[in-house]
Amino acid sequence: MIPFNNTMDIVESDDQLGETSEEDSELSDGQLQEAFAKGLLKPGLNFATEEKKKSVNNVEGLKQCLADFRKNTLPWVERLDLVNLPAEDIVAKSEGKLDNKASGNINPDDDFQREMFFYRQAQAAVLEAMPRLQKLKIATKRPDDYFAEMAKSDQQMQKIRKKLLMKQTIIEKSEKAKKLREQRKYGKKVQVEVIQKRQKDKKAMMSAVKKYQKGMSDKLDFLEGDQKTVKGGPPGKGAGKGAGGQTSDKRP
Structure with missing residues (x-):
């Protein structure tokens, strides 16, 4: 009789454990459904919670960087910066027309005028930079045995x-x-x-x-x-x- 009672107790304890495990599984299923509804579920066994990005607005650091840029401690050959007006329009000059684009008076909505302004400004930069580079004895043409721009030395x-x-x-x-x-x-x-x-x-x-x-x-x-x-x-x-x-x- 004693062994029979022990087996009955074991069966009852197993039933209780099964009920608790079912309750836990129901709770876990509910949590999964809630996470799926919020869009937190991702492919894989595990998913990481998204952390809020911290935005940094370091005003003092930005001002310091701007001040360093304005110092212009590097020589011009390291910067190669130029501020100039666009080159003279030879066609307009030959036709006797007034060149209003030289002062930057152009219509920004006109694609042709805008692109021509950029083109003439690049021409003026070349006309100013080439003599300065030649004066500094810096090569402006590629050698005859030049292959291509590569990362190799x-x-x-x-x-x-x-x-x-x-x-x-x-x-x-x-x-x-x-x-x-x-x-x-x-x-x-x-x-x-x-x-x-x-x-x-x-x-x-x-x-x-x-x-x-x-x-x-x-x-x-x-x-x-x-x-x-x-x-x-x-x-x-x-x-x-x-x-x-x-x-x-x-x-x-």
Whole structure:
């Protein structure tokens, strides 16, 4: 009987725990619904509450920064600031018209007048700044070997340039060697053709000589080739061959 009572107590305690957990879950569901209605729920398991941004209006600090800007302690080459009127309108001057835009008297709603005013003011700034920069010996043109505005240093760009030049040199050498190999192949081919032609001519001449010696032919056409060789080539070799041919003819 005692074990039975213990089991009953355990079952009752489990039921009580289940009821309390259901109440907690109901409360948590209600909180979630309230947070969802307020738009506080975000994707994910957790969500962070939004804190109000604090706006800072440091008047004294702003005034101090403005005073530092007005000091103009830096030289002009570091600031490059100019205050000038727009450049003279050459077209209006040639037509004899009064230039009211030079004093800034323009219609701000007219896009063309406004843009032309900015354009002429930029022209005036260039006309004033260029002589000052040249006087300070500051380069105003990019060098011929300039690549582009990059975050890398000039030393790194010089290394890149050297690599590019090296690659170009290697390619040129390779192409030159290829042409030389082709020329050598062509020269060898021509040389082989010349040697084959000489051997063919020599063979034909020897065959004609043998036929003449055996009486199979009475033509001396093969001697004409030797005479042409004597006229065009060294005299010694041609003369010797001709003499040899004549002595062989006189033999019985």
